[in-house]
Amino acid sequence: MMEKYRIDQKKGMEFGLYTLGDHIANPFTGKRISAQQRIQEIIELAKLAEQAGLDFFSVGESHQDYFTTQAHSVVLAAIAQATNNIKIGSSSTIISTSDPVRVYEDFAAIDLISDGRAEIIAGRASRIGLFDLLGYDVQDYEALFEEKFNLLLQINENEKLSWEGQYRAPLKDAKVLPRPKDNTLPIWRAVGGTPASAMKAGYTGVPMMLATLGGPASAFKNVIDAYRETAKRSGHDTAELPVGVTGFFHVAETSQDALKQIYPYINEGMKLTNGQGFPKQAFAQAKDKRSVINVGSPQEVIEKILYQYELFGHQRYLAQMDFGGVPFEQLAKNIEVIAEEILPAIRKYTGKNQGE
Amino acid sequence: MNVIGLSGSIVGSKTRTAMDVVAKEINEKYPEAEFQLIDLKDYDLQFSDGRNYLDYSGDTASVTRKIMEADVIIIGTPVFQASIPASLKNIFDLLPAGAFRDKVVSFFITAGSSKHYLVADYQLKPTLAYMKAQIVQTYVYIEEKSFQQKELIDDDVSFRLERLVEDTLDTFEAAECVRKRKEDSYGF
Numbered sequence: 001m002m003e004k005y006r007i008d009q010k011k012g013m014e015f016g017l018y019t020l021g022d023h024i025a026n027p028f029t030g031k032r033i034s035a036q037q038r039i040q041e042i043i044e045l046a047k048l049a050e051q052a053g054l055d056f057f058s059v060g061e062s063h064q065d066y067f068t069t070q071a072h073s074v075v076l077a078a079i080a081q082a083t084n085n086i087k088i089g090s091s092s093t094i095i096s097t098s099d100p101v102r103v104y105e106d107f108a109a110i111d112l113i114s115d116g117r118a119e120i121i122a123g124r125a126s127r128i129g130l131f132d133l134l135g136y137d138v139q140d141y142e143a144l145f146e147e148k149f150n151l152l153l154q155i156n157e158n159e160k161l162s163w164e165g166q167y168r169a170p171l172k173d174a175k176v177l178p179r180p181k182d183n184t185l186p187i188w189r190a191v192g193g194t195p196a197s198a199m200k201a202g203y204t205g206v207p208m209m210l211a212t213l214g215g216p217a218s219a220f221k222n223v224i225d226a227y228r229e230t231a232k233r234s235g236h237d238t239a240e241l242p243v244g245v246t247g248f249f250h251v252a253e254t255s256q257d258a259l260k261q262i263y264p265y266i267n268e269g270m271k272l273t274n275g276q277g278f279p280k281q282a283f284a285q286a287k288d289k290r291s292v293i294n295v296g297s298p299q300e301v302i303e304k305i306l307y308q309y310e311l312f313g314h315q316r317y318l319a320q321m322d323f324g325g326v327p328f329e330q331l332a333k334n335i336e337v338i339a340e341e342i343l344p345a346i347r348k349y350t351g352k353n354q355g356e
Numbered sequence: 357m358n359v360i361g362l363s364g365s366i367v368g369s370k371t372r373t374a375m376d377v378v379a380k381e382i383n384e385k386y387p388e389a390e391f392q393l394i395d396l397k398d399y400d401l402q403f404s405d406g407r408n409y410l411d412y413s414g415d416t417a418s419v420t421r422k423i424m425e426a427d428v429i430i431i432g433t434p435v436f437q438a439s440i441p442a443s444l445k446n447i448f449d450l451l452p453a454g455a456f457r458d459k460v461v462s463f464f465i466t467a468g469s470s471k472h473y474l475v476a477d478y479q480l481k482p483t484l485a486y487m488k489a490q491i492v493q494t495y496v497y498i499e500e501k502s503f504q505q506k507e508l509i510d511d512d513v514s515f516r517l518e519r520l521v522e523d524t525l526d527t528f529e530a531a532e533c534v535r536k537r538k539e540d541s542y543g544f
Contacts, residue, residue, distance in 0.1 A: 064410075128407045138407065260544035275410045275424060276452055284542040 005186040012351030014316040016056025018091040021069025026325040027268040035068040046079040050086040052339035058091035063130035073106040080114035092123030092190040096144040097134045100152040108180045116181035123190030195226035202230025209244040217292040221311045242315035249319030255296040269324025298341040360426040363395040364433035364444030370466040371432040381521045404449035431463035435472040456489035462524040464496035490531045
């Protein structure tokens with residue numbers, strides 16, 4: 001049912017990693033690795049994720065201080081070449097401040113390099129410095145996204161198209177080449193957590209990638225319900241529309257250790273990139289199984305992810321484990337635990353659930 | 357401890373006059389506090405357009421950053437059209453939701469008459485509460501008649517401002533104590 005988005009539900013829920021490509025000093029040491037090392041470690045991380053059998057790896061663009069993957073499609077091209085099986089994508093591509101034609105050309109090329117593994121997750125940006133940097137007016141924030149996202153979808157469906165809009169020169173019988181391996185790319189809409197934002201993905205009938213920071217998982221169920229209801233009302237078949245959910249992830253022997261190890265990265269990272277830390281009191285509630293923050297012992301995290309799966313019925317979970325200057329060894333260790341303990345449990349449960 | 361005195365109007369003198377009394381009180385009695393006065397008259401601020409405060413430039417960037425870095429904020433505000441002035445509301449609008457988490461906020465009001473004494477309770481406190489401030493419940497309402505030639509001449513008001521400063525810094529000490537104890541209890 002979800003072939004168009006290259007998702008085989010019989011295999012169970014997909015498990016992937018995503019990075020924003022942040023470039024932040026390790027709060028425990030105060031030291032920051034070079035931008036070059038960070039980019040190379042991201043490519044290395046994608047290779048590890050592939051070796052561990054993960055389904056997906058994605059890189060986002062943020063055009064401001066403390067980030068290093070502004071040219072995320074270039075990084076993804078390197079990952080495409082360095083890996084063989086894992087699906088790869090953007091998380092997200094800010095389509096508002098890009099030319100959809102160029103974005104499509106880039107990702108179609110990545111798809112050919114990777115032999116049909118590339119996807120686009122298009123978002124609107126939470127910080128807006130890139131509007132000034134790239135020469136756009138932030139007053140057009142919403143209109144820019146809607147128009148350009150729509151054009152991107154049209155390019156995906158039509159090898160040749162004519163198009164006219166407000167924010168880009170018209171296209172007249174234009175061919176956007178190369179075409180991806182299977183002629184179309186999976187294109188998702190990134191959603192920031194409110195029902196209103198989710199409903200926009202529902203209206204268009206595109207897959208939704210829902211970002212979560214914290215709070216109870218049940219709060220996000222309402223968002224997913226709103227998405228599916230809106231999609232249905234707009235005449236789309238929700239059985240064909242995958243839902244992805246992203247959030248913080250870290251495992252250690254005990255939940256106490258896990259919280260202790262990861263909190264400073266997240267708190268300091270949010271201060272630098274968002275202007276406010278993560279309140280400790282709210283983070284402490286990650287100990288509860290109902291919390292959407294997947295931090296804890298491997299067994300606890302498995303229980304949480306499966307609880308979320310029961311609630312959401314989502315097709316893909318993307319873990320964010322590298323935010324805030326987390327050293328590479330810690331990431332490698334997480335991936336080891338995912339491969340050995342978490343993935344087998346999740347696949348067994350969610351694969352079986354799909355009536356295999 | 358980082359204390360900011362925020363004088364919320366770009367016109368008139370009463371709010372700034374009272375704020376100077378507060379500043380003197382803090383500097384004399386609490387030398388350990390780092391007090392900084394932000395008089396909105398001295399800055400050229402943009403209206404909030406919803407962006408993250410880190411994405412502004414110039415005065416808008418420096419004022420919002422200073423407020424975000426503060427531990428304690430003492431607001432002084434006049435009453436305009438039965439409410440707080442737009443200049444002060446704009447500061448709140450520029451900041452993120454939850455901007456006053458782990459901060460103590462207290463305030464005094466200056467006004468032409470007693471007719472608007474509920475403005476603080478009905479309009480300022482709900483906004484501060486929404487933004488997660490630890491609010492010092494008692495505030496000082498100062499009328500026109502307490503000023504003469506840009507001087508505060510009312511001993512009662514000056515006693516009350518003294519108590520306001522004391523209550524504010526005590527509240528901060530207590531709130532810090534609670535916060536620390538709570539955070540220590542999490543063990544991470």
